[in-house]
Amino acid sequence: MNTPVLAGSPATAEVPCTHLDTTARFFRALADPTRLKLLEFIQRGERTSAECVEHAGISQPRVSVHLSCLVDCGYVSARRDGKKLRYSVGDPRVADLVMLARSLAADNAAALDCCTRIPGEGEQR
Template identity: 65%
Template sequence: MSQRSAPIGALLPIEDEGVAMVAKFFRALADPTRLRLLEFLLHEPHTVGECVTHVGLAQGRVSTHLACLADCGYVAARRDGRRTFHQVTDPRVADLIVLARSLAADNATALAACVRIAPAPRPEG
């Protein structure tokens, strides 16, 4: 077991609203399509069309996911003529995704056996 510099309880906000905000932060990331989009947008901006090609969903679905990510502050849109480019707003998102992948890999057996959290629904085109 690794040592931590602070007890786990000290890492979360004390007030209920702060904990609820952290939970909402993770709910925004709890969708596989949004995670794929974030990872795609980490290194360079992309148009909705490029995002559609990358995730293989209909344009309307991708736009909805991008709007969610933008509303929650993960991505920003920038217009360039008739095209709009989306990009990750905070480089720490890359660190978060790398850490999440690592933790998920380390806990893959437990996650696969978990029956309390339903598997993510399959994306619809």
């Protein structure tokens, strides 16, 4: 399967890592443009999967995985409505977090662009 974010850490598997590891995973869930897009989309109103698929512009399976991840991580909740599932954001702190991040990111947009690639090794294709 392909649970998007989060999988076992490389060298730090069973370390009594306090919140660091958890928080890092938490952030990683938001570190993907697609999930971020979906989250903000759902934030603006309850959405069905189909709407999410269309909004995200990627395949349904991918969206399904991303949504599952967001649900698992507690960002959004799912509710069945007939044949469909409807997703919504339950925790108001999520909005705060995103807003705060957007504010900071906007202020450092130029620098962030510069930081696109950390090491700067072979890339391209």
